[in-house]
Amino acid sequence: MNTLNISAIEQELMEDRKYWQSVAAYMNEPASMDLNNNVTYDVARQKMAGIDRTLKRIKAGVYGRCEKCNAQIEAERLKTLINADCHLCVHCAKAAVQPGAAQSQQRSARPAVRRTIFAMGPA
Secondary structure: OOOOHHHHHHHHHHHHHHHHHHHHHHHOOOHOHHHHHHHHHHHHHHHHHHHHHHHHHHHHHOOOOOOOOEEEEOOHHHHHHHOOOOOOOOOOOOOOOHHHHHHHHHHOOOOOOOOOOOOOOOO
């Protein structure tokens, strides 16, 4: 993790959080409430939650470590996980995805339902 500048990451996260907080505040105004704004508001809240989680990990001294196996996460991967909800190394992330992939393959292996179209007689 020596290639990471934690203070720069923390500053970037604080700037991102300030942006998403302003988006959420704007979208939460009664005059701007509609379906699209509700979705944007939810996205802003999710982004802030991810940022808060990462900031907590930095303060706890565990930023850069996998939540599951405690292995060091590669610097490039950390850049993509900067405000993610989950911080997993590549191996644990693959293991987490495998069960879902197997279930979707089982669903697609089901036999196709045969549909019968009834022709209507002359009107």
